[in-house]
Amino acid sequence: MNTDRKAAIAAYKERKTIAGIYVVRCAASGEAWVGQAPNLETIQNRIWFTLRQGGHPCRSLQAAWNTHGEAGLTFDECERLEDEESTYVRNALLKERVQHWRAELKAEAI
Numbered sequence: 001m002n003t004d005r006k007a008a009i010a011a012y013k014e015r016k017t018i019a020g021i022y023v024v025r026c027a028a029s030g031e032a033w034v035g036q037a038p039n040l041e042t043i044q045n046r047i048w049f050t051l052r053q054g055g056h057p058c059r060s061l062q063a064a065w066n067t068h069g070e071a072g073l074t075f076d077e078c079e080r081l082e083d084e085e086s087t088y089v090r091n092a093l094l095k096e097r098v099q100h101w102r103a104e105l106k107a108e109a110i
Contacts, residue, residue: 017041019090021078021101024110026064028072033061034102035110036094044075047110058110078105 017039024033024047037043050056051065051073065073078101084090102109 016083018080019084019094020080021094021097023076023078023101023105023107024061025074025076026068026072027074028068029064031060031064032105032107033058033110034078034098034105034107036098038090038094040077040080047075058108060108061110 018041019036019038020040021034021036022040022043024035025031035043047056048070051062051070054062054066056062056065079097081090081093081097084093098109101107
């Protein structure tokens, strides 16, 4: 049992995360919010959790959630970044690409 647990922890620590850019849209209002994440696979859960709690730092996104509810918002990936060894290079690339997508989608920052 103990070795299974250690193996599971080791596998969790070694998993690859996929960094990238995402968009949250509100169909009713036409608003869009673009953000960046070091791990695209977990960011939606984090955003939805803070919205459910009523404490998301992006006021316009929280207002859209309060008005239209969870069903009124969608989450999509815009772009996945190639695996990058350097955290500095990855962060610089994320910053550059998030600016591109915000302009492209006429979206607010999240």
